[in-house]
Amino acid sequence: MTDRFEPDGASATMMAVVTEAQGGFEQLRYRKVRRPLPKDGEVLVHVLAAGVNNTDINTRVGWYASTVTASTGESLEPAGDGPPEAGGWQGATPFPMIQGTDCAGRIAGLGAGVDPGLLGRRVLVRPCMRVNGFHDPATRWLAADFDGAFAQFVAVPASEAFVVDCDWTDAELASLPCAYGTSENMLHRARVGAGEVVLVTGASGGVGSATVQLARRRGAKVIAIASRSKHDDLRSIGAERLLDRADDPAEVLGAESVDVVIDNVAGQGFPTLLKALRRGGRYVSSGAIAGPIVSLDMRDLYLKDLTLIGTTAWDEPVFPNLIGYIERREIRPLVAATYPLADIAKAQKDFLEKRHVGKLVLIPPPAGQA
Template sequence: MEPKLMKAVVTVGQGGYEQLVYKDVSLPTPGNGEVLVKIHAAGMNNTEINTRLGWYSSSVTDSTNDTSGEASADQEQKSDGGWNKSTPFPLIQGTDCCGTVVSADNGSQHLVGKRVILRPCQRGEGFDNVWLGSDFDGAFAQYIKVKAEHAFAINSDWSDAELATIPCAYGTAENMLHRANLTAGETVLIAGASGGVGSAAIQLAKRRGAKVIAIASRDKHPQLEGLGVDQLLDRNDDLISLVGENSVDLVVDNVAGKQFPTMLKVLKRGGRLVSSGAIAGPVVDLDMRDMYLKDITLIGTTAWDAPVFPNLVGYIERGEIKPLLAKTFPLEEIATAQQAFLEKKHVGNFVLIPAQD
């Protein structure tokens, strides 16, 4: 019997857009404890581009903004270029998914027919974790198989594309605020506020009752004003003069780069800085005196804490957050979508739509 096939984008290795191959692949067969999900929409994030380019390698020191999405002709394959060191190419990428469960084993039959979003971070013992679309086949396809415990049924009037903006960006932002224990009445400074994680962090911080100062290009300020930001700054503004030293309880910084030392200056004594990225450059200047003399806590976050994803489902169902869907593209136009993504002219998230058979 011929295997059943589906359309998928397969990333065949590190390199440029030529590594993204739209082709027929075998339909995944779910095993014990797994469900098969028909994908209606798949969100797109920085991580897919970074993984394809091997940006996570310790040998890379440039910002993600310095790349066109293309690899140099003489680029060597980086064995440590993925989230968990090596990436298992060929790989179907895609961390974000909204779809419908079409089959399940006897223990998960209650999910069949349900619309679900998938938890992309699957945490094991301690901080060990694997990621959908980075460590095993993800959502840039017509179907996907996952462990049933990571498929969350959701009751919402949002569209499939709107729900597909949530998992990675909002989960990452929620994990950062949860781990940093942001509380009502505190002041949080969010760098890179127009991106998927940054704009999610604004909403999630406001629902906690925090005062939010957001940094983004001035042309994107009108789109962020509707999220309830208390103070909007341009990324070229002088933070010390406009925010002040020792004035912020928490910095959410996925930008890093040259601005990093200033972030420590604006933190209060006993303040916290939380990060899950470094789009302006992973190697930063750190004056240890700013850290230890001010009792600052630096918090790195990748593995998601257990309450994070169930919290997000609740926020959506209760109408406490809203999606920021920038644009949709057909799945087969992924290269065009990634090129547009890298122009950084959008606010929120791009979503890919697979052909519906």
């Protein structure tokens, strides 16, 4: 059988970045591969832009393995001795594969049973797919469980391609799906409402800057934590108060001073975040870029009636909400830089430097070009 990444004379081809195996940047190969064909109920999306995310790097290096205890920036190789198949979100990552969790594009082909009116429409792809419906937390993720958007074309279920009508650029649209979906899901699960005080860690990153905007959109008062050089940018998108990364939130703000903590940093700073929460407060997370192993004083948890919320599977309203926010101009994208798809290694290295505010986005070559 011909490998899906080996072009043959009978199939149309495309350019893509194939991640050959778990490992470093050397595993990223920009090459010609077979173009996917949409199956029944699927659409073929011509990828116009694809965002860079932590999860693409983490999956490549096997960071999700339980043996890994380092932060996402400490090493480009997995720590510990776990087998490669343990390093994916839900077990084995199907290498070789095309990664790329964020996808903005146009519908270029239709499988059987798909509305022909979708052809040519600009869409965002929902990367978190609830395979058994929204009553079941089981998920299937673009670029973690099947081929993603670091390519000229990608095939996805028609139900996961959301038409969007706006004047944003393709790069701006591609800055949204993973970061803003993750953020909206955390805010939705934590039931953040108007007038609440929300503390956002890692606020200059893709998820963090999305959370600043989306929490403000809900009427919350946002306190953002980031390096001082990024404070002006965060203030411009709605942060009312800024803390430096070296600050102790409980000491600077006072104990029991915030209603909700949105934290994708974790690491050594985790304990003081719980001390900053008010009685009955909520802590919600979908990541741990500063390290997955934390210290928890159980007395902070139970004596203060705190709720700790972990989020990965997105709830049903999340992605439709985002499309509405875009079309009603209630949020705005933050694109720090764009790169040709062929320069993915440079884009990911720049991403790991954490000097930017917002998102880095990859642009595939036009269809028919290498």
